[in-house]
Amino acid sequence: MTIKHADEYRDPEISRKIVEQINNLSKKKIRLMEVCGTHTMSIFRNGIRKLIPDTISLLSGPGCPVCVTAQNEIDAFIEISGKPDTIITTFGDLMRVPGTGSSLQKERAKGKDIRIIYSTFDAIEIARKNPDKRVIFLGVGFETTAPTVAASILSARDMKIDNYFVYSAHKTVPRALFALMKTEGIKIDGFILPGHVSVIIGTGAYLPFFNRFKMPCVVAGFEPSDILQAILMLAEQIENKSPELKNAYTRAVSFKGNEKAIRIMNDVFEQADVAWRGIGVIPGSGLKIRDEFSNFDAGKKFEIISKDSKEPKGCACGEILTGLKTPVECPLYKKICTPVEPVGPCMVSSEGTCAAYYKYHNGD
Amino acid sequence: MCLAIPSKIVKIENNMGIIDVDGVQRQASLLLLEDPKVGEYVIVHAGFAIKKIDEEAAMETLKVLREALAFAEKSEPAG
Amino acid sequence: MKTDRILLDHGSGGKISHSLTLDIMLPVFDNPMLSKLNDGAILNIGGKKFAFSTDTYVVDPIFFPGGNIGELAIYGTVNDIAMCGGTPLYLSAGLVIEEGFPISDLKKIIKSMGAAAAKAGVKVVTGDTKVVPKGAADKIFINTSGIGPIPDDIDVGCEKAVPGDIIILSGTIADHGITVLTQREGMTFTSSVKSDTAPLNHMVEKIFSSSKNIHVLRDPTRGGVGTSLNEIAEKSNCGIKIYENKIPVKNEVKGICELLGFDPLYIANEGKLLAFVSPEDAGKVLSAVRKDEFGNEACIIGEVVPGHPGKVFLETGIGGTRMVDMLTGEQLPRIC
Numbered sequence: 001m002t003i004k005h006a007d008e009y010r011d012p013e014i015s016r017k018i019v020e021q022i023n024n025l026s027k028k029k030i031r032l033m034e035v036c037g038t039h040t041m042s043i044f045r046n047g048i049r050k051l052i053p054d055t056i057s058l059l060s061g062p063g064c065p066v067c068v069t070a071q072n073e074i075d076a077f078i079e080i081s082g083k084p085d086t087i088i089t090t091f092g093d094l095m096r097v098p099g100t101g102s103s104l105q106k107e108r109a110k111g112k113d114i115r116i117i118y119s120t121f122d123a124i125e126i127a128r129k130n131p132d133k134r135v136i137f138l139g140v141g142f143e144t145t146a147p148t149v150a151a152s153i154l155s156a157r158d159m160k161i162d163n164y165f166v167y168s169a170h171k172t173v174p175r176a177l178f179a180l181m182k183t184e185g186i187k188i189d190g191f192i193l194p195g196h197v198s199v200i201i202g203t204g205a206y207l208p209f210f211n212r213f214k215m216p217c218v219v220a221g222f223e224p225s226d227i228l229q230a231i232l233m234l235a236e237q238i239e240n241k242s243p244e245l246k247n248a249y250t251r252a253v254s255f256k257g258n259e260k261a262i263r264i265m266n267d268v269f270e271q272a273d274v275a276w277r278g279i280g281v282i283p284g285s286g287l288k289i290r291d292e293f294s295n296f297d298a299g300k301k302f303e304i305i306s307k308d309s310k311e312p313k314g315c316a317c318g319e320i321l322t323g324l325k326t327p328v329e330c331p332l333y334k335k336i337c338t339p340v341e342p343v344g345p346c347m348v349s350s351e352g353t354c355a356a357y358y359k360y361h362n363g364d
Numbered sequence: 365m366c367l368a369i370p371s372k373i374v375k376i377e378n379n380m381g382i383i384d385v386d387g388v389q390r391q392a393s394l395l396l397l398e399d400p401k402v403g404e405y406v407i408v409h410a411g412f413a414i415k416k417i418d419e420e421a422a423m424e425t426l427k428v429l430r431e432a433l434a435f436a437e438k439s440e441p442a443g
Numbered sequence: 444m445k446t447d448r449i450l451l452d453h454g455s456g457g458k459i460s461h462s463l464t465l466d467i468m469l470p471v472f473d474n475p476m477l478s479k480l481n482d483g484a485i486l487n488i489g490g491k492k493f494a495f496s497t498d499t500y501v502v503d504p505i506f507f508p509g510g511n512i513g514e515l516a517i518y519g520t521v522n523d524i525a526m527c528g529g530t531p532l533y534l535s536a537g538l539v540i541e542e543g544f545p546i547s548d549l550k551k552i553i554k555s556m557g558a559a560a561a562k563a564g565v566k567v568v569t570g571d572t573k574v575v576p577k578g579a580a581d582k583i584f585i586n587t588s589g590i591g592p593i594p595d596d597i598d599v600g601c602e603k604a605v606p607g608d609i610i611i612l613s614g615t616i617a618d619h620g621i622t623v624l625t626q627r628e629g630m631t632f633t634s635s636v637k638s639d640t641a642p643l644n645h646m647v648e649k650i651f652s653s654s655k656n657i658h659v660l661r662d663p664t665r666g667g668v669g670t671s672l673n674e675i676a677e678k679s680n681c682g683i684k685i686y687e688n689k690i691p692v693k694n695e696v697k698g699i700c701e702l703l704g705f706d707p708l709y710i711a712n713e714g715k716l717l718a719f720v721s722p723e724d725a726g727k728v729l730s731a732v733r734k735d736e737f738g739n740e741a742c743i744i745g746e747v748v749p750g751h752p753g754k755v756f757l758e759t760g761i762g763g764t765r766m767v768d769m770l771t772g773e774q775l776p777r778i779c
């Protein structure tokens with residue numbers, strides 16, 4: 001038996017043929033950036049770097065929402081977990097991220113009530129069952145996750161649940177691409193655009209970016225032949241000097257995206273200027289909860305004394321996230337910084353670039 | 365993090381659906397979909413179905429991939 | 444950032460657990476039998492070799508599809524002894540029970556421990572029961588220890604793999620870990636996956652009667668096949684290559700792994716073994732394993748290669764290669 005809409009794209013023969021085409025076609029030395037963390041993982045897990053010609057370098061971009069979360073936000077999460085009568089709910093990735101002095105995982109070991117959930121509905125359920133507690137969801141994610149969080153706030157309102165709160169640290173991708181292009185020293189020849197962010201926002205959302213920079217851009221799915229196909233399409237555009245905004249994931253991504261999800265997201269959130277780790281403040285790239293829903297806004301409900309947040313000393317996460325450095329170029333990599341004792345977030349999150357290198361890269 | 369495995373809707377109740385991947389079933393919210401139907405394949409993220417799979421586009425992609433395969437095979441010298 | 448407290452990660456069977464053993468336990472108890480850090484210790488008593496092993500079971504939930512904590516406690520120790528090449532004979536059982544635990548559940552557990560012991564052909568010869576106040580333990584914890592003689596002509600160990608060895612896996616991976624996981628609170632899966640909890644001592648007997656060229660036996664429990672292979676590669680100072688396409692995973696298990704972003708290579712098994720065999724005997728051993736009731740899906744998944752000491756490589760489904768590292772901590776469901 002096969003998993004429909006997945007196994008078809010894992011056929012070794014098809015992959016081999018695409019690789020052959022890439023080999024025949026790609027002559028120039030090129031640098032492609034995959035913006036999405038899931039792409040990074042898939043590229044490593046399938047051993048794609050070893051299959052493609054040496055002339056093509058794959059750089060990992062700011063595509064892991066955990067990694068780009070700024071240090072003061074991580075510290076705020078940890079601080080909130082110390083408020084009385086609260087239950088913190090979060091997706092698993094955040095647990096190990098080191099804040100300035102602690103991590104959620106370490107706070108849990110000290111007895112704080114911090115629970116890993118799989119969906120925001122779990123958090124609402126916890127809120128319903130614990131009316132005397134304040135249940136806070138730590139909202140980290142891009143446009144893929146934000147609509148699901150928005151939907152949870154709408155549901156909580158409809159169900160008249162008043163002890164559910166969201167701390168929104170959500171971010172949006174297209175604006176980050178603009179900021180990335182302005183980073184000093186950046187050298188990128190083409191972008192592999194995220195799969196599921198694009199499912200929501202649609203390829204159309206990248207048009208302003210494309211029109212401004214005329215960079216080869218291809219939206220890709222996550223299976224091996226999806227990614228190889230995108231690499232092939234980018235190589236072709238670069239060789240022919242004909243940049244285009246293309247979609248190699250048409251079974252899931254349309255031009256307009258999921259309009260209902262966009263509507264729900266915009267009903268609850270509005271744009272804000274937020275800081276990204278490694279990039280700095282990007283205007284309009286964050287999502288904050290609209291005033292109408294301020295009853296659900298943990299950021300407004302709880303006083304957070306923003307203390308001096310310090311990014312881990314010596315950590316090159318910022319340069320890694322912008323493709324300026326690879327993990328092996330970080331002096332701490334593998335020596336002091338390991339997944340067991342992570343120094344920076346890129347080593348923690350399962351889709352962080354340093355963690356992916358640590359797990360799958362064999363040194364050459 | 366996104367898990368890209370498409371799942372099939374096998375049951376719908378209010379705004380919740382039962383979705384199936386290879387015999388494994390679980391619940392997912394259908395709130396973010398326009399007009400979901402039993403039998404359709406959807407992409408699920410964090411407990412929510414976020415998009416229906418476009419069957420036609422999937423067929424088209426596969427056709428292109430397989431044609432490339434057949435073409436490459438034909439044009440390759442035997443042996 | 445060092446931690447001054449025990450984290451759940453310390454119990455995951457991966458790298459963090461190892462650091463606990465290496466940094467805290469080993470320096471204190473240091474002796475040549477312990478320092479091998481195998482599943483069990485190999486003792487020399489009056490010129491005869493014995494395998495001795497202990498394990499504590501805290502599985503939650505205590506009843507799960509395909510087994511329960513009692514059965515697991517018997518088979519787990521039986522298997523540890525078998526992996527040392529020993530013939531498990533006698534077991535001890537220690538129970539820690541939380542106040543308020545239903546006696547009917549206890550009876551069920553003990554009954555299945557009895558049935559498991561009979562099936563494996565071992566006797567539980569000594570035991571102990573403690574009851575602790577409500578909240579001081581979660582329902583019931585069971586410790587078992589066991590001992591069994593090792594025939595003179597058998598010499599297996601994690602440090603004995605050599606280049607050329609063929610790696611046999613006795614069946615599908617990740618069944619136990621995924622089953623237990625899907626039973627936990629908050630996981631709302633329905634599926635028909637079952638734990639693979641099973642005794643492996645009879646299979647091991649069949650293996651040894653088919654060949655004397657067995658170098659390593661290992662049951663990939665906590666930390667999964669990925670972690671076990673890394674331990675073997677490290678201790679034997681050799682490289683290991685495995686093939687993604689050859690590693691059997693049940694469809695449903697694969698589906699759940701995909702949904703949660705888990706790698707089945709790191710998920711626990713409770714009724715599977717890895718055998719490292721000289722190439723000339725691989726066929727014989729494979730068919731011996733397949734004859735056992737718990738080994739009919741056995742297959743060859745890879746080999747020991749020259750060079751790359753301590754490293755495990757995987758050839759991916761599409762023909763790429765990647766490294767398989769040891770698990771670093773509890774796998775956390777990943778969602779953006």
Ligand code: SF4
Pocket residue numbers: 314315316317320327330331332333334337338342343344345346347348354
């Ligand atoms: S290796 Fe560690 S310290 Fe270096 S950039 Fe990565 S996360 Fe930061």
Ligand code: SF4
Pocket residue numbers: 035036037038039063064065142144145194195196197198365366367779
């Ligand atoms: S939400 Fe987007 S960026 Fe995050 S993993 Fe999914 S596709 Fe990638």
